[in-house]
Amino acid sequence: MSTKIKMLVPLVEMDGDEMTRIIWAKIKEILINPYVELNTEYYDLGLKYRDETNDQVTVDAAEAIKKYGVGVKCATITPNADRVKEYNLKKMWKSPNGTIRAILDGTVFRTPIIVNNIKPFVRTWNKPITIARHAYGDVYKNVEYRVQEAGKAELVFTSKSGNITRQTIQDFEGSGVLMGMHNLDESIKSFARACFNYALDLKQDLWFSSKDTISKIYDHTFKDIFQEIYDKEYKSKFEDAKIEYFYTLVDDAVSRIIRSEGGMVWACKNYDGDVMSDMVATAFGSLAMMTSVLVSPEGYYEYEAAHGTVQRHYYNHLKGMETSTNSMATIFAWTGALKKRGELDGIKELVEFADKLEKASIKTIEENCMTKDLAQLVESNEVKVVNTENFLWEIKKRLDEML
Structure with missing residues (x-):
């Protein structure tokens, strides 16, 4: 393309963790920046920075989506006890997705990316x-308590007018666990x-x-x-x-x-x-072959990869080993966000570009060129298995033909 597509309003860009963070940067470098004058407001939702900011960065990112209307999010770590130790965290921070969803409310729509050879x-x-x-709500906004001794657990509601209702949840005779939703x-x-x-x-x-x-x-x-x-x-x-x-x-x-x-x-x-x-x-077929968008009642949109941070591949990557990680869900998070930004701002070229990038990605797999996870599922003996970065270059080849 001779001139890059200009964006009028920024996208809220939320970077993530581990292998998906590596892929995130590569997608921008190979498949977006050469064609689009990318305009984003950047938030680092990597676990280290969330810990440094006491998770304030996650709240700020959600508020930015309210301001600009569209966000795109990389996969992030929701820490468990092992991660607290590994990253030397101040505490076991909540799921960033849970925090963002609670602030934006709304509904997450997830649909598989269909390719005809799987x-x-x-x-x-x-x-x-x-x-x-x-x-x-539900378990993502719960309150939990570890019961260590005998006692009575109650559900108590105190109304604004001062009325109190209480119900017994359980008379504990020993240790146990409680959750309120x-x-x-x-x-x-x-x-x-x-x-x-x-x-x-x-x-x-x-x-x-x-x-x-x-x-x-x-x-x-x-x-x-x-x-x-x-x-x-x-x-x-x-x-x-x-x-x-x-x-x-x-x-x-x-x-x-x-x-x-x-x-x-x-x-x-x-x-x-x-x-x-x-x-x-x-x-x-695969968790990496799923689109995911949060649609809020006010008309805010947050596009994300609906899978984890691919920890095992990341550790291999750190050792200098070659990885073959599927980037489809992350690509489609970007295309979904760019398309929506284009629709909202009346930039037809941006919508068309995102459409073509999706078609080029699907075409790459349908022409039997794919990452290792899909090669095991495809109905063909003639499969070209490529590594993480080369998969993106293969998509770029087809995208350039379309453009």
């Missing part, structure tokens, strides 16, 4: 399945509307599942709010679009999804969505 492990699936994951009606309503709108956009059925037979108040509230909003605001729209909405128990949903041909939006509460999106991604 067939899903579930034989009947011939259409992508989108997981719509609620992005607020919450959600908000307003957030559940936003979640429901986001799911209904997304299903209408895709013209696909919407399924919602939870466990209201066991959780007769918590999960039942989700079910009731979805039904109420559907009946009042979406029923006729769904009928006109010839698609349907229905509720089913999460265990029933799992068995029906596995027997289906795919092609639906499956709405899940926060933790369910975390687990089910990994199941769907893996069954379609």
Whole structure:
């Protein structure tokens, strides 16, 4: 391209950890900077810097997304006890994704990236399945307590007017563990509307599942709010679009999804969505072949790679060993964000560029050139396995042909 595409408004760029951080820099260097005058407001969400800033950088990044409307995020480490030791952290910081989602609220939509030479492990699936994951509350905003001795645990609510209700959770006779979770009606309503709108956009059925037979108040509230909003605001729209909405128990949903041909939006509460999106991604081929976008009720968008930081490859990389790490989800996080920025700012060239980069990435794999993880899944004997960086150069070759 003779002149680079100019951006009017910055993207919020959130760098990450380990192997995905290496890939992040390479994607910009090889696939974006030569074509786009990249305009970003940069936040380092690497674990060391989160620790230095007492995680304030994560909060600042989320607030910046509110300001500019679109963010793109690299995979980050959510520390466990081993990571606290490894990185000598001040404390076990919470999931950056959880923090950002809590600030932005909204719904995470995850859809597999389909390539024609990798067939899903579930034989009947011939259409992508989108997981719509609620992005607020539940176990990601929980309060936990390790019980060390006998005693009574209670759920106590003190209202603004001073009324107090208390219920016994458990009379502990010895040690144990406690967890308190919450959600908000307003957030559940936003979640429901986001799911209904997304299903209408895709013209696909919407399924919602939870466990209201066991959780007769918590999960039942989700079910009731979805039904109420559907009946009042979406029923006729769904009928006109010839698609349907229905509720089913999460265990029933799992068995029906596995027997289906795919092609639906499956709405899940926060933790369910975390687990089910990994199941769907893996069954379609790979966690690295999944798009992920958080859509907030105010119209903020955060695109991310929906997998981990590829720790094992990173340690090999540090030893100077060659790695073959799949960068598709990270590429699609960038293309999703650039496309949305282009749409919002009326920059047609940016949207077209992002589209072509996606097509070039898919074409590379469909022409049997790929990273090691996919080579084991592809239905061909003639596969060219490339390393992490060469995969990006192969995409660039095809992108240049398209441009």
